[in-house]
Amino acid sequence: MNDLWWRHQFVSNNNILVFHEGADLNCLSGPDFNNFCLSIDETYVERVAEREHIRLPALHRRPEVFRPAPALYARALHLAQACVLQASEATVSAVTDITDHLTVSWVLHAGIHQGARHERAHERALRQSLELIGDTPHQQHTVAELCRIAGTSRRTLETAFRDHLGVSPAAFMKLRRLSGARQDLKRRTSNSARVGDIMARHGFSHVGQFATDYRAAFGERPSDTLNNVN
Numbered sequence: 001m002n003d004l005w006w007r008h009q010f011v012s013n014n015n016i017l018v019f020h021e022g023a024d025l026n027c028l029s030g031p032d033f034n035n036f037c038l039s040i041d042e043t044y045v046e047r048v049a050e051r052e053h054i055r056l057p058a059l060h061r062r063p064e065v066f067r068p069a070p071a072l073y074a075r076a077l078h079l080a081q082a083c084v085l086q087a088s089e090a091t092v093s094a095v096t097d098i099t100d101h102l103t104v105s106w107v108l109h110a111g112i113h114q115g116a117r118h119e120r121a122h123e124r125a126l127r128q129s130l131e132l133i134g135d136t137p138h139q140q141h142t143v144a145e146l147c148r149i150a151g152t153s154r155r156t157l158e159t160a161f162r163d164h165l166g167v168s169p170a171a172f173m174k175l176r177r178l179s180g181a182r183q184d185l186k187r188r189t190s191n192s193a194r195v196g197d198i199m200a201r202h203g204f205s206h207v208g209q210f211a212t213d214y215r216a217a218f219g220e221r222p223s224d225t226l227n228n229v230n
Contacts, residue, residue: 005130010123010164015067016076018106036080038099048103056107066109072101125150126160133173137180140203143169177202178217181210185225195222 004011011017049056068076076098082090128150133141146169147154161169181202185195196207199222204210214222 005134005165010127011065014070014073015065016073016102016106018062018064018066036077036084038080038102040099040103044099045103045107048100049107052104054104054107062106063109066106068102068105072098072105076102121152122156122160122163125152125157126164129157129161129169133176137176138201138203140177141173174213175217177204178214181214181222182218182225185222195226198222 004013004017046056048054067073079090079094079098083095125147129146132146132149143154143157147157150157157169161167161172165172167175181198181204184198184201199207199210204213211221214220218225
């Protein structure tokens with residue numbers, strides 16, 4: 001998996017994100033991004049901290065992103081995949097054990113200051129581009145416009161996108177607009193909502209090409225998504 005852009009920072013594929021109840025996982029990623037979610041409550045965290053004799057920091061001091069030990073991360077990822085496949089090794093005790101270890105790792109990371117590393121030119125250009133794209137979800141931007149705002153060359157920006165997100169800037173912006181259209185199709189509020197209206201809202205003008213791109217990205221037609229809404 002390539003890097004993920006989440007809450008104004010890059011998150012690599014060996015990090016774990018923590019977000020609180022009611023929060024949205026609002027992020028930007030490449031097309032190969034997958035996520036595995038594990039839900040625990042505050043009582044569970046307190047119980048684990050007490051058992052391990054760890055002083056539990058205040059909620060606001062606990063990190064939103066942390067990197068567990070490589071071996072622990074590998075075990076957690078393997079078990080998550082086993083759960084998806086409903087493998088025999090995905091037992092309740094195995095999930096409980098890995099959850100305990102991840103919780104301890106998360107709490108121990110709290111309060112540890114990790115100085116921000118020096119931001120290189122291509123990373124700064126990518127960050128500025130992603131901030132613009134994120135702040136203007138319905139607006140179409142050209143690669144030239146991104147280069148001008150980020151103050152960098154097209155080659156540098158192309159390299160930054162491919163290195164961190166696995167796709168070109170143009171492909172990323174199209175995927176993001178497709179994702180926005182999909183979200184609107186899923187949460188349509190009336191029976192009068194039409195694919196064409198939603199498509200146009202996200203900057204797509206050719207119905208056939210939109211349907212082709214949408215199916216390639218999500219494995220179904222836009223009308224299928226619309227019809228499956230309860």
